[in-house]
Amino acid sequence: MAVSRAVVTLTLALPFGTVWAQTNANPQATDTPRACVHLGTECVPLTIETISVPYYHAPGQTTLVLEQGSGQRPTARSVNKLKALIIDGQNNHHWQETTPVLKKILEDSGLFVVTVATAPPGPDMSGFRPDFAAFDVVVSNYNGLPWPDATTAAFEKYVREGGGFVSYHASDNAFPDWPAYNEMIGVGGWGGRKNAQGIACGHHGNRLPFQVTIRDSDNPNARGLPAVWMHAPDELYDSLCGPAKDVDIVATAHSDPANKGTGENEPMLMTIRYGKGRVFHTTLGHDVAAMQSVDFIVTLQRGAEWAATGNVTQKVPADFPTPNQVSIRTLSASK
Ligand code: ZN
Numbered sequence: 177m178a179v180s181r182a183v184v185t186l187t188l189a190l191p192f193g194t195v196w197a198q199t200n201a202n203p204q205a206t207d208t209p210r211a212c213v214h215l216g217t218e219c220v221p222l223t224i225e226t227i228s229v230p231y232y233h234a235p236g237q238t239t240l241v242l243e244q245g246s247g248q249r250p251t252a253r254s255v256n257k258l259k260a261l262i263i264d265g266q267n268n269h270h271w272q273e274t275t276p277v278l279k280k281i282l283e284d285s286g287l288f289v290v291t292v293a294t295a296p297p298g299p300d301m302s303g304f305r306p307d308f309a310a311f312d313v314v315v316s317n318y319n320g321l322p323w324p325d326a327t328t329a330a331f332e333k334y335v336r337e338g339g340g341f342v343s344y345h346a347s348d349n350a351f352p353d354w355p356a357y358n359e360m361i362g363v364g365g366w367g368g369r370k371n372a373q374g375i376a377c378g379h380h381g382n383r384l385p386f387q388v389t390i391r392d393s394d395n396p397n398a399r400g401l402p403a404v405w406m407h408a409p410d411e412l413y414d415s416l417c418g419p420a421k422d423v424d425i426v427a428t429a430h431s432d433p434a435n436k437g438t439g440e441n442e443p444m445l446m447t448i449r450y451g452k453g454r455v456f457h458t459t460l461g462h463d464v465a466a467m468q469s470v471d472f473i474v475t476l477q478r479g480a481e482w483a484a485t486g487n488v489t490q491k492v493p494a495d496f497p498t499p500n501q502v503s504i505r506t507l508s509a510s511k
Pocket of ligand 1: 269345346411461462463
């Protein structure tokens, strides 16, 4: 079978984006067309007639090669995407429900290929040794037993040497006795944590909608977001405590005394520097309903990108909530 080939060379101005092309070089071809975007020696093969290839690589020239009649059935393959690792397996929250949603949110950005590492139920944790260093960002949905010493040491080294880490909701309840972890998350709650006055840290009122306010519009995670928006019903964490070293408070929410709150503006989104590593800390997303709030989706996608790369390239979508109106995107999670 002859192979007809069209080669298009594209100059890419930005490190992230999408390549579009029509595989119409030979409309009579009966074989499955094979389309490849070559990024260096790598190739993203696709079968559909109009292809859309999210890419991540250095700005420069990329060659788009369209082949007809190659006789190969392309397989879905993810190359040149950021590698994300979600950790779960123990949590006082429904991690079996929320991890698939986290995975879908990350994948929907087009930037990530996602792996899940599920810790054993315990008490024997000795076999839990994820290869953190193989990933661009680790997203924790874990709030459970301490990890083996070798695993905690590997995680500290990973972040200290420049790894990305996203602390999601109750993962800031985890590991009260692990000093480096508390530095990474900046502040946490529950788990026996107490403040300087001996008062227990970590509290929330009933799950209600609340406004979130940007406090550092220069933080890459805040760029382009509205100054204030309405978040869907969720737990508004208050009274978190911890070392709070090198923390940038990106956004806060007012903890309403009428809903058992503190009357203070409490941190909702934070970034923390730990060594050369970047940590994005979101207190939001108690359950799937709260995770479907578009601001949760968008800030998590952007926070994970920032933790992985130090940049945010994702635009703010049109369905982002307004100051007085929540916005929900129904997520049917991938398996
Ligand atoms: Zn919760």
